Amino acid sequence: MNLPLLERPKLGWRGALPPGRVPLTGATASLLPLDPRRDAPALYDAAHTAPTDPELWAYLPYGPFADAEDYGRWLWGQAARLDPVFYTIVPRGQPAAGLASYLRLDPANGVIEIGHLLFTPRLQRTIAATEALALLLAYAFDDLGHRRVEWKCDAANARSRRSAERLGFTFEGVFRQAAVVRDRNRDTAWYAIVDGDWPAVKAGFDAWLHPSNHDPAGRQRRSLATCRKDP
Numbered sequence: 001m002n003l004p005l006l007e008r009p010k011l012g013w014r015g016a017l018p019p020g021r022v023p024l025t026g027a028t029a030s031l032l033p034l035d036p037r038r039d040a041p042a043l044y045d046a047a048h049t050a051p052t053d054p055e056l057w058a059y060l061p062y063g064p065f066a067d068a069e070d071y072g073r074w075l076w077g078q079a080a081r082l083d084p085v086f087y088t089i090v091p092r093g094q095p096a097a098g099l100a101s102y103l104r105l106d107p108a109n110g111v112i113e114i115g116h117l118l119f120t121p122r123l124q125r126t127i128a129a130t131e132a133l134a135l136l137l138a139y140a141f142d143d144l145g146h147r148r149v150e151w152k153c154d155a156a157n158a159r160s161r162r163s164a165e166r167l168g169f170t171f172e173g174v175f176r177q178a179a180v181v182r183d184r185n186r187d188t189a190w191y192a193i194v195d196g197d198w199p200a201v202k203a204g205f206d207a208w209l210h211p212s213n214h215d216p217a218g219r220q221r222r223s224l225a226t227c228r229k230d231p
Contacts, residue, residue, distance in 0.1 A: 016110040016145040019085045019102045024135040027092070027209070029128035031100065031135055034086035036075035042095035043075070043088065044068045046120035053121050059157045060118070061181050084116055087136075091128040098123040100136060110147030110195075112140050117160075127209065127218060133167055134205040141198045148194045155187040164191040166224055168201035204228025 002008070021033035032039075047056065048064055048071070057063040065071035078086050083105045089098035099118040106112065114136055123129050140146045151169045153160035165171065169191035178188035193201055207213065207227035214220055 013110070016107040016112070016147070017143075018105055018107050019112070019139065019144060021085065024087070024139055026131040026135050028126075029092060029132045029135070030090045031087035031132055032090060034075065034079045034088050034099070036072055036079055039088045039096045040072040040075050041068065042097075043099065043118075043120075044071045046095070046097050046122050047071075047118060051121045053124070055159065056118070056120065059154045059160065059181075060116070086116065089119075089123060089128070089132045091123065091126065094122070098129070098132070100132060102136070102140070104150070107144075107146075110145065111150065112144070112146050112148075113150040113152060114140075115152065127214065130167075130205075130224065131209055134202075134209065137167075137193065137198070137205075138202065141195060141202075146195070148192055151191040152188050153191075154181070155189040157189075161189055161191075164189075168197065168204060168224075168228055169193050170197065200228060200231075203231035207231040 023033065024031040044065070062074065063071075065074060078084070078101075084101035084103035085105070086099060086101045088096045089100060090096050097120050099116060100114065101116040102112050103115050104111070104113040114133070119129055123132075137149055140149050151160075151164045151167075153164070155161075155174050161171075170193065172190045172192055175188045175190060177185055179186040204224055204227040208220070208222065208224045213222055213227070
């Protein structure tokens with residue numbers, strides 16, 4: 001139970017830093033600040049041509065797009081915004097295969113959200129996909145100094161909810177009738193990792209991503225949840 005306000009110790013809190021448009025680089029994936037001139041053709045191809053994923057756009061408030069030009073215009077609009085801050089996910093040695101962003105930036109309180117995730121079939125269920133999210137979390141906590149990273153999704157989006165839990169986010173509840181998306185009601189499920197959780201979550205990522213945890217075909221030897229419990 002929280003102490004009454006006046007009994008809580010002061011934090012000496014000075015705020016976090018906002019995310020910069022800087023590359024985040026790992027062993028299997030990089031996140032590059034969105035550049036539609038560079039990224040639009042590969043992203044359109046990965047998200048709109050075979051193999052396709054029927055759920056890819058289902059829970060996003062936009063897309064799929066009519067053609068490459070339409071998608072390019074949308075990407076240019078996002079690249080110009082200050083919130084969200086978009087990054088292109090580029091698996092090592094491959095073309096761009098996904099998007100991710102920081103949004104609802106609140107550096108004064110040290111709160112930031114990861115969202116607008118577009119993991120195309122080329123990226124799904126790969127080591128690069130997990131490492132991309134690990135890089136976003138590490139940048140938010142270790143470099144920018146945030147106290148809390150949030151993950152929110154449609155409460156009916158079972159795949160996103162499984163991903164949040166796999167990555168180490170804690171479920172905090174459902175906000176009923178939180179939004180209207182594509183003229184349908186959306187109840188929003190809230191998840192978060194706070195700075196006190198982060199050391200164990202980070203150790204789990206480090207253990208899972210270690211080359212010894214994957215066979216030559218890229219299959220995991222231990223799950224991320226197991227690595228987090230026993231890194």
